[in-house]
Amino acid sequence: MKINNIYSGDCIEVLNKNIKKSSIDLVFADPPYNLSGNALKWQGNKTGGDWFMVNEKWDKMSDPDYFAFTEQWIKGCHTALKDNGSIYVCGTFHNIGEILVILKKLGFLVKNIITWQKTNAMPNMTKRVYTHSTELVVWAVKGKNWIFNYKDLKKINPDKQKDGSEKQMRDVWNFPLVQGKERLRDKSGKAAHPTQKPEAMLERIIIASSNKGDIVLDPFMGSGTTAFVAKRLKRNWIGIEKDKKYIKLINSRIKIKSRSRTADLLITNQQAN
Numbered sequence: 001m002k003i004n005n006i007y008s009g010d011c012i013e014v015l016n017k018n019i020k021k022s023s024i025d026l027v028f029a030d031p032p033y034n035l036s037g038n039a040l041k042w043q044g045n046k047t048g049g050d051w052f053m054v055n056e057k058w059d060k061m062s063d064p065d066y067f068a069f070t071e072q073w074i075k076g077c078h079t080a081l082k083d084n085g086s087i088y089v090c091g092t093f094h095n096i097g098e099i100l101v102i103l104k105k106l107g108f109l110v111k112n113i114i115t116w117q118k119t120n121a122m123p124n125m126t127k128r129v130y131t132h133s134t135e136l137v138v139w140a141v142k143g144k145n146w147i148f149n150y151k152d153l154k155k156i157n158p159d160k161q162k163d164g165s166e167k168q169m170r171d172v173w174n175f176p177l178v179q180g181k182e183r184l185r186d187k188s189g190k191a192a193h194p195t196q197k198p199e200a201m202l203e204r205i206i207i208a209s210s211n212k213g214d215i216v217l218d219p220f221m222g223s224g225t226t227a228f229v230a231k232r233l234k235r236n237w238i239g240i241e242k243d244k245k246y247i248k249l250i251n252s253r254i255k256i257k258s259r260s261r262t263a264d265l266l267i268t269n270q271q272a273n
Helices: 011-017 063-080 096-105 150-156 201-211 227-232 242-251 261-272
Strands: 005-007 024-029 081-091 107-119 134-140 172-177 215-218 236-241
Touching: 005 242, 011 063, 011 236, 024 063, 024 201, 063 081, 063 096, 081 096, 081 201, 096 107, 096 134, 134 201, 150 201, 172 201, 201 227, 215 227, 227 236, 227 242, 236 242
Parallel strands: 005 236, 024 081, 024 215, 107 172, 215 236
Antiparallel strands: 081 134, 107 134
16 A cells, blocks of 8 residues: 555545555545536636536436445445544535435444535526535544544634634634635636635644544545645545546646645644644
């Protein structure tokens, strides 16, 4: 098993063949949500650039196939995790039911469901439903004595008490959809990956549920945010990705040396103590 490495291939096969049992401290997974449809788009809006609905082959399965797929990759992650390991799984109302059922079926203990409130969510163009402005992140643990760096989360929490003192990290996180300099784009200027997650989200998760030198696994590496942030926070990482164009994107991204205000704040506080 190679650390700080991207495995090219199907995540279920790689999990079963290449990842050692009970070797991983933290899993972050942003799997297919199984909601791809028509190529709905809205171009030229003033708040976040062009929006495009996810419309990928890897995001289209029958309901039975999707359930079976989800159970197989989560089972592989369960085997790979240490007894005190954590898993975070992204989703929406489209797939959160399957995720929760499977996590519990495999023996995980769900600790929180984090709500990502998108401050620049895509508008509701059908005018027949409430505007979808949130995604969910399920946090579950494999066993007892899980890692949770409570004090570090308080230090990096941008919200403060009225007197300016540190405040507990809550389970509703306000981040915009990735845009500006953080958004990876191809030569045409279009988003290089349709579901790129905010670095700030990964920072909170990795700081919360791992320590320096731990191994963070991402079975759906995509745009490489997990590796990029893990490297910055001095964690080891392992990625799995089947699409070669995304592997190329990840390799280019993790070579960039970058620091975040969140990471700097944590380091400053640790040095002060």
